[in-house]
Amino acid sequence: MNVFDKIKKTRTEPVNLIHGTDWWTDCDDVAALRLLLRAHRAGIIRLLGIGINSVMEYSAPSVSAFCEYDGVTVPIGVDKTALRDGKGCRYQELLAGYPHPVHSNEDCPEGWRLYRRLLAELDGKADITEVGFPQIIMQLLQSGPDEFSPLSGRELVKEKVNRLWLMAGKWDVSDGKEYNLSAYPVCSEAGDYLCRFSPVPITFIGHEVGTDVITGENVPEDDPLRRAFVTHGSKDGRCSWDPLTVLTAIINDEVQAGYGVVQGFARVDPATGGNNFMPDPDGPHRYVTQIHPGKWYADRINALL
Numbered sequence: 210m211n212v213f214d215k216i217k218k219t220r221t222e223p224v225n226l227i228h229g230t231d232w233w234t235d236c237d238d239v240a241a242l243r244l245l246l247r248a249h250r251a252g253i254i255r256l257l258g259i260g261i262n263s264v265m266e267y268s269a270p271s272v273s274a275f276c277e278y279d280g281v282t283v284p285i286g287v288d289k290t291a292l293r294d295g296k297g298c299r300y301q302e303l304l305a306g307y308p309h310p311v312h313s314n315e316d317c318p319e320g321w322r323l324y325r326r327l328l329a330e331l332d333g334k335a336d337i338t339e340v341g342f343p344q345i346i347m348q349l350l351q352s353g354p355d356e357f358s359p360l361s362g363r364e365l366v367k368e369k370v371n372r373l374w375l376m377a378g379k380w381d382v383s384d385g386k387e388y389n390l391s392a393y394p395v396c397s398e399a400g401d402y403l404c405r406f407s408p409v410p411i412t413f414i415g416h417e418v419g420t421d422v423i424t425g426e427n428v429p430e431d432d433p434l435r436r437a438f439v440t441h442g443s444k445d446g447r448c449s450w451d452p453l454t455v456l457t458a459i460i461n462d463e464v465q466a467g468y469g470v471v472q473g474f475a476r477v478d479p480a481t482g483g484n485n486f487m488p489d490p491d492g493p494h495r496y497v498t499q500i501h502p503g504k505w506y507a508d509r510i511n512a513l514l
């Protein structure tokens with residue numbers, strides 16, 4: 210019995226999820242989205258929408274195609290200010306070769322506008338996962354009332370969001386540094402902003418818990434996920450930072466996901482993206498620690514891809 214089968218036995222209502230991804234230089238974003246699509250199809254989550262926070266020519270069409278391959282049509286938003294170099298990013302064009310209802314980035318709303326609409330329309334609460342750069346969530350928090358809701362972004366998140374699940378940071382050392390919080394000034398700024406102003410709790414899945422969890426090596430050759438991995442140069446599998454983050458959010462519990470938890474206050478340096486953590490049982494933030502060998506986590510993910 211895989212993880213999703215076990216969740217199905219106890220969960221009475223699907224968990225609502227909005228997902229952010231950079232979908233850019235690394236292929237573990239693709240494995241993470243596969244887990245979300247399969248969880249959606251299994252009825253244990255509702256994937257409400259996807260925000261893309263690094264934008265190249267094939268970004269939205271390739272995300273759209275990958276979702277359609279699994280029979281799921283999902284609203285997509287993009288951060289149109291985050292135009293990135295597409296050099297070395299080859300799986301996106303490959304995936305855009307599959308049928309896709311979203312034909313261009315221009316067909317999509319701004320990411321933070323999509324998040325506002327989805328939250329305002331939602332009956333109940335959602336969780337937000339982010340496996341790339343966190344600036345769309347910052348833009349959401351900084352937003353004002355609009356045609357979707359009279360609430361400010363912070364009020365809307367406080368009312369409609371349970372928890373943020375971020376693949377971000379490096380927490381096993383002091384002043385750790387990780388790509389999603391340091392690649393661009395806006396990433397560091399957003400990391401700092403979320404730590405200080407998020408009205409809902411944050412769980413960080415850090416760089417250190419994903420490096421020895423290698424997945425994706427056994428996916429059938431004709432599957433677009435496998436083709437994305439091979440095109441990326443990861444035919445023998447890839448580190449699982451992003452899949453571990455979404456799987457923890459799907460399970461919706463760090464301990465059930467097989468982790469230790471450190472509670473406290475996270476801080477991100479807005480200038481450098483360096484991160485630090487002050488343990489405190491009453492703090493709003495958590496980071497997770499590995500308590501099993503990497504293969505234990507990898508086997509659970511591989512069984513779902």
Ligand SMILES: [Ca+2]
Pocket residue numbers: 230231232235237238340341451
């Ligand atoms: Ca990513």
